[in-house]
Amino acid sequence: MSAEQSNHFPAINKAHVVDAIINAYRLQQPEPFQRGGTAFEQKCREDIAYHLDYLNMAADADAPEIFAEYSRWLRDVLNSRNVPARCVAFSYELLITHFANHHPEESVLLGNILEAGIQAIDDDKLPQVAQTLPANALEAEKFSLLISQGAREQSRNLYFDKLKQSSSLAQTNLDLLQPSLYEVGRRWQINQLSVAQEHMATAICQNLMAQGFGKVPFAANNGKRAVFAAVEGAQHALGIQMVADGFEEAGWACDFIGANTPLADLLVYLDREKPDLLGLSATLPVDIAQAKRMTAQIRAELGNSCPVIMVGGLTTNYLPRSWELTGADIWAVNAVEAIKESK
Structure with missing residues (x-):
């Protein structure tokens, strides 16, 4: 959705939906708004806008699993920070009611997608994006720990040892950097790493990629x-x-x-x-x-x-x-x- 309007449902004004859900939320559960004030309301507005963006994409694809995956990811992020994920399910329920009352022509499709999100919040499945490293990825597991701890020299040694053994820079980055960064992201998601640590890990990888790029032989120019x-x-x-x-x-x-x-x-x-x-x-x-x-x-x-x-x-x-x-x-x-x- 754009700032004002859904791409898939041009009759649905995003800003109006956010306002309506905030008003319904405040009416039914006033205490969090009283306790959290303007900051709480602003965060709620941002979250509902994100829900609508993902809802729009899932509707555009007619793929409820996209919204379900988003909901599992959000559930785990909130739970790891001691924020009850049921508050998200409650906002989905408010959206279902809103669409049924104000956009009945779209309410079945949107309602089914939102129901898939509610079920995902309540199930025990991991979001696919948060799957752990495969059992044989010992180097990647070690590397992910090093970069998240800021161990630059040890990270560099492991990276260049891998590069010497590998057939290419692309293969080295695929085997070592990519799964390690996925693991760093997963650990941030479950609140084991801070944003600062995640950014530091990324910066170390960027630096190593630049160094590796300067050391590998290039194939002859193919004219493309x-x-x-x-x-x-x-x-x-x-x-x-x-x-x-x-x-x-x-x-x-x-x-x-x-x-x-x-x-x-x-x-x-x-x-x-x-x-x-x-x-x-x-x-x-x-x-x-x-x-x-x-x-x-x-x-x-x-x-x-x-x-x-x-x-x-x-x-x-x-x-x-x-x-x-x-x-x-x-x-x-x-x-x-x-x-x-x-x-």
């Missing part, structure tokens, strides 16, 4: 050019940087643009550079809607000069149907597979 970027609004770009580095190692000329790439600027860049491939990263479920919007507009604006569009990212890995929603030409689960798919 690729541009890689995270979709507009997405702040996570380390994964797509791994992909860009892997492509350059494999002989492509690559431009890595980074996080939160404005569509208007990307269009100008693509029109000028005319790459063979555009790689877009969608890390969070809400990024899928942006990838869809960007893909459609890039095709419309560039016409026959539009590059092949590849999409990937964490969300597309644990919700495999989601990549199809973007309208991209191809999808890959990681950097190594992306290089194979693009040959």
